[in-house]
Amino acid sequence: MYKFFKIIFLLIISVSFSPASVQAQFWKKIFNKEEHDRSKRPKAPPKERVVKQEAKKPKRIEPQYPAVERKESYRVDVLLPLYLNSLVVDGKAIQKNLPDHVVPFVHFYEGMCIAAEAMKDRRGKVDLYVHDITDPSSNIRQLTTAKKLAGSDLIIGCLQSAEIPAVAGYAKNAGINFVSALSPADAGIRGNPYFILMQSTLSTHIDQLIRLADHKYDRYPKFIFKDNKTSGEQDAYRQLRDAWADKGQLTVVDCSDFDMNIDSLSKLFDSSDINVVFVSVLEVARAEQILNILAQLPRQYRLEIFGMPSWKSLKGLTGRGALMEQSIYYTSPFYYDSTTGQGKYVSSEYKKRFGGQPSEMVYRGYETLCWYTGLLEQYGPVFNSDLNDVSAAPFTRYDIQPAWSAQNDFLYLENKKLYVFHYQNGGYIIEGN
Numbered sequence: 001m002y003k004f005f006k007i008i009f010l011l012i013i014s015v016s017f018s019p020a021s022v023q024a025q026f027w028k029k030i031f032n033k034e035e036h037d038r039s040k041r042p043k044a045p046p047k048e049r050v051v052k053q054e055a056k057k058p059k060r061i062e063p064q065y066p067a068v069e070r071k072e073s074y075r076v077d078v079l080l081p082l083y084l085n086s087l088v089v090d091g092k093a094i095q096k097n098l099p100d101h102v103v104p105f106v107h108f109y110e111g112m113c114i115a116a117e118a119m120k121d122r123r124g125k126v127d128l129y130v131h132d133i134t135d136p137s138s139n140i141r142q143l144t145t146a147k148k149l150a151g152s153d154l155i156i157g158c159l160q161s162a163e164i165p166a167v168a169g170y171a172k173n174a175g176i177n178f179v180s181a182l183s184p185a186d187a188g189i190r191g192n193p194y195f196i197l198m199q200s201t202l203s204t205h206i207d208q209l210i211r212l213a214d215h216k217y218d219r220y221p222k223f224i225f226k227d228n229k230t231s232g233e234q235d236a237y238r239q240l241r242d243a244w245a246d247k248g249q250l251t252v253v254d255c256s257d258f259d260m261n262i263d264s265l266s267k268l269f270d271s272s273d274i275n276v277v278f279v280s281v282l283e284v285a286r287a288e289q290i291l292n293i294l295a296q297l298p299r300q301y302r303l304e305i306f307g308m309p310s311w312k313s314l315k316g317l318t319g320r321g322a323l324m325e326q327s328i329y330y331t332s333p334f335y336y337d338s339t340t341g342q343g344k345y346v347s348s349e350y351k352k353r354f355g356g357q358p359s360e361m362v363y364r365g366y367e368t369l370c371w372y373t374g375l376l377e378q379y380g381p382v383f384n385s386d387l388n389d390v391s392a393a394p395f396t397r398y399d400i401q402p403a404w405s406a407q408n409d410f411l412y413l414e415n416k417k418l419y420v421f422h423y424q425n426g427g428y429i430i431e432g433n
Helices: 021-040 103-118 140-145 161-174 202-216 231-243 262-268 284-294 309-313 341-353 360-379
Strands: 073-080 125-132 154-157 177-180 195-197 222-226 250-254 274-279 302-306 327-332 400-404 410-415 419-424 427-431
Touching: 073 103, 073 140, 073 360, 103 125, 103 341, 103 360, 125 360, 140 161, 154 161, 154 360, 161 177, 161 195, 202 231, 202 274, 202 302, 202 327, 202 419, 222 231, 274 284, 284 302, 284 309, 309 327, 341 360
Parallel strands: 073 125, 073 154, 154 177, 177 195, 195 410, 222 250, 222 274, 274 302, 302 327
Antiparallel strands: 327 419, 400 410, 419 427
């Protein structure tokens, strides 16, 4: 049954010259004698070259999974912050429009509804349980301690970072998979082979952008524009700086301290070269301010701008405007083509059931349920060794790989597939697809 509810010294030698030739001859004899004496000295043994031995890292050990147990039916538990107690009274909505903080999760749920309906006639049976984690009776603590997830074969959650560890720990102890479908935070999870991070970490996004920039614009000057107002911005800058550390020189510009105007930027950049600019600003409104200032430069200044994954929400990239002539790159782990057969199906069903056009979160909910229930039916609850099978994923070519620490310790499973969106001339192209 179906229950609906991502950085000479200048040794100043004072030489005194004596005009007395006798004194000069004296010193000459002394120095000649010293040189003569040195020639008779035995040669020192050659110095041995000391090679610094780096500590060997332990070998990576892939996680081991138990034998697969197939079932006739599977239970999938979905954890969403739906705020139903404040939005619905006696089965009736008390607000005409949903609050902005609720909309993404409702859309995710609606996408799952469309997927559930599409799977009704499939051979395998999947029972879907949706939990509103804002309800005191089904919050994270209740779910993980009161056996409310007992019998679950898969947990899918749109959770914040602080909520992840408890669910990840429960999934590990139960030997079932927990798919974190929304947050890019790993929440400090270590050694958990049942924790699957769908929204790639910021580190993965940065590595992808640097590889692309290094490949396309290797010999050109590089800049980092940073804004360290928040801990998130500071972390993004550190990761970007450290990831580029061995690749060449960087000019770092602190946007909170640098007077950004056409004159100062004209002196900073080279009008006869390509200027590669990384902007480690996650906050969308601040990023848009910086981009709008950069866009004021005369046309002879060519900038290739690489930004953060949050830039997908930039309003200036959605139509004609100041940013239209800029070349801007950002990454996303998801790409939904609404012109495909599956895309048209979701659009049609959404309009029929809920009205309007589906948002990205609708597609994400639809695809998440389709792919993971397909894996359940094909391989059983412990499908981890077969995550390379994306045949049931309607749109995205996921690449789930182990994440490792600097010491080669296994951390968790992470989606490493990223699409690079290149905005230019008012439109997009997908690079590295």
